[in-house]
Amino acid sequence: MGYTREELPVRTKSTSLFNHLDTMPGDPIFGLMSLYAKDPAEEKASLTIGVYRDEQGKPWVLPTVRKVEKMIAEDVATNHEYLPMEGLHAFVESARDLLFGNPSPALTSRIGSLQTISGTGAVHLGARFLNDSLQPKRIWVSDPTWGNHHAIFDIAAPAVEQKMYPYYDAATCSLNFSGMMETLEEQAQPGDVILLHACAHNPTGIDPTKEQWKLIADLCERKHLFPFFDSAYQGFASGDVDEDAWAVRHFVDRGTLELVVAQSFSKNFGLYGQRVGAFHIVTADEQARDKALSHLIYLQRAEISNPPVYGARIVAFILQNAELKAEWEQDLLIMSGRIKTMRAALFGALQELKTPGNWQHIVDQNGMFSYTGLSEKQVLALRKEHIYLLTSGRASISGLNRDNVKMVAKAIDKVVRASGDAPAVAA
Numbered sequence: 001m002g003y004t005r006e007e008l009p010v011r012t013k014s015t016s017l018f019n020h021l022d023t024m025p026g027d028p029i030f031g032l033m034s035l036y037a038k039d040p041a042e043e044k045a046s047l048t049i050g051v052y053r054d055e056q057g058k059p060w061v062l063p064t065v066r067k068v069e070k071m072i073a074e075d076v077a078t079n080h081e082y083l084p085m086e087g088l089h090a091f092v093e094s095a096r097d098l099l100f101g102n103p104s105p106a107l108t109s110r111i112g113s114l115q116t117i118s119g120t121g122a123v124h125l126g127a128r129f130l131n132d133s134l135q136p137k138r139i140w141v142s143d144p145t146w147g148n149h150h151a152i153f154d155i156a157a158p159a160v161e162q163k164m165y166p167y168y169d170a171a172t173c174s175l176n177f178s179g180m181m182e183t184l185e186e187q188a189q190p191g192d193v194i195l196l197h198a199c200a201h202n203p204t205g206i207d208p209t210k211e212q213w214k215l216i217a218d219l220c221e222r223k224h225l226f227p228f229f230d231s232a233y234q235g236f237a238s239g240d241v242d243e244d245a246w247a248v249r250h251f252v253d254r255g256t257l258e259l260v261v262a263q264s265f266s267k268n269f270g271l272y273g274q275r276v277g278a279f280h281i282v283t284a285d286e287q288a289r290d291k292a293l294s295h296l297i298y299l300q301r302a303e304i305s306n307p308p309v310y311g312a313r314i315v316a317f318i319l320q321n322a323e324l325k326a327e328w329e330q331d332l333l334i335m336s337g338r339i340k341t342m343r344a345a346l347f348g349a350l351q352e353l354k355t356p357g358n359w360q361h362i363v364d365q366n367g368m369f370s371y372t373g374l375s376e377k378q379v380l381a382l383r384k385e386h387i388y389l390l391t392s393g394r395a396s397i398s399g400l401n402r403d404n405v406k407m408v409a410k411a412i413d414k415v416v417r418a419s420g421d422a423p424a425v426a427a
């Protein structure tokens with residue numbers, strides 16, 4: 001600009017280089033959590049964030065995790081050295097075996113895996129890797145999907161157009177399978193990526209049936225779509241790790257599709273804050289696997305150098321010991337069982353109150369969330385009754401317990417009657 005050093009303008013607050021920035025919107029879930037915390041009502045319920053809560057509404061450290069934490073703490077050989085860039089080998093292998101169901105040596109040679117910063121980091125790494133390696137024109141995501149999918153693809157793959165395929169049928173609170181298939185059949189192009197939730201779809205809680213999954217796999221084959229699975233709830237949804245991995249394994253077993261999977265251990269091990277996850281790529285042959293993995297490790301090095309060790313150590317310890325694994329599977333049954341019980345309790349209470357509408361979808365849906373079918377207006381009215389859920393009508397079922405479920409049902413009954421509008425009447 002032609003200033004000498006002495007002439008440079010004195011910097012004041014008003015000369016910030018960042019004043020041109022717009023303020024980004026805050027995350028609606030975290031915003032609601034703080035509204036809930038400030039609500040002075042004695043009887044209130046938070047059905048917002050997707051974390052497991054016990055019958056007392058408290059965070060639950062899985063007993064198996066507690067036990068292993070003690071064992072690790074007492075092991076004098078434990079240290080805090082850096083992990084390799086691809087992560088803790090024992091963890092990466094156990095994560096792969098859990099997801100793909102102890103794959104054969106032939107299949108294992110086609111799977112490349114590395115540890116990530118939980119599920120979010122795995123989706124991010126996958127988005128960036130596919131952006132660079134396949135350069136797809138479009139990625140298809142379900143309408144609706146986990147909100148962060150949009151943001152992650154925005155920043156990691158900005159040139160890839162995000163398209164939405166129909167998923168949720170608001171009239172019946174169920175899967176719009178024909179809408180999904182017709183849209184993809186007509187509009188998806190060879191080379192497009194399709195993002196699929198492996199189980200317990202967030203936010204709707206609605207999953208395709210096995211027959212429908214087969215048709216989705218047929219479509220991917222026929223139209224040359226590249227499947228990107230997001231597996232954030234394996235074992236947490238049904239209580240059975242194999243059942244919840246069925247769709248991923250079906251796609252792999254066909255032997256005709258290359259695909260990637262982002263895997264999270266936040267929910268099924270209750271290790272939310274430890275950021276434990278993995279990314280897997282299944283290729284047609286070992287050579288392609290090795291090349292892809294080298295690129296993933298290169299990206300990892302630049303982005304995080306190497307992943308955190310503590311949570312991965314816990315997961316590996318449990319999955320590599322048959323007795324501990326069996327105990328963890330009991331923990332999964334406790335979490336998934338309590339959620340199913342709460343779905344039934346809410347449904348039962350609404351039926352008892354003869355609340356207008358059809359509420360069957362609450363028990364039919366799967367996993368952490370229910371897309372209740374409540375409208376934005378009804379959700380806002382519920383806040384006045386001290387019940388907090390997302391304006392989309394998504395409720396985190398684990399926020400319910402025996403003490404608050406009747407109060408929640410009564411409040412829903414009140415706002416539904418007052419609005420004169422009831423969900424799923426077309427079902």
Ligand SMILES: Cc1ncc(COP(=O)(O)O)c(C=O)c1O
Binds near residue numbers: 119
């Ligand atoms: C569909 C889906 N994918 C990924 C994640 C990422 O979870 P985390 O980064 O905590 O493992 C979540 C968490 O809510 C999710 O619901």
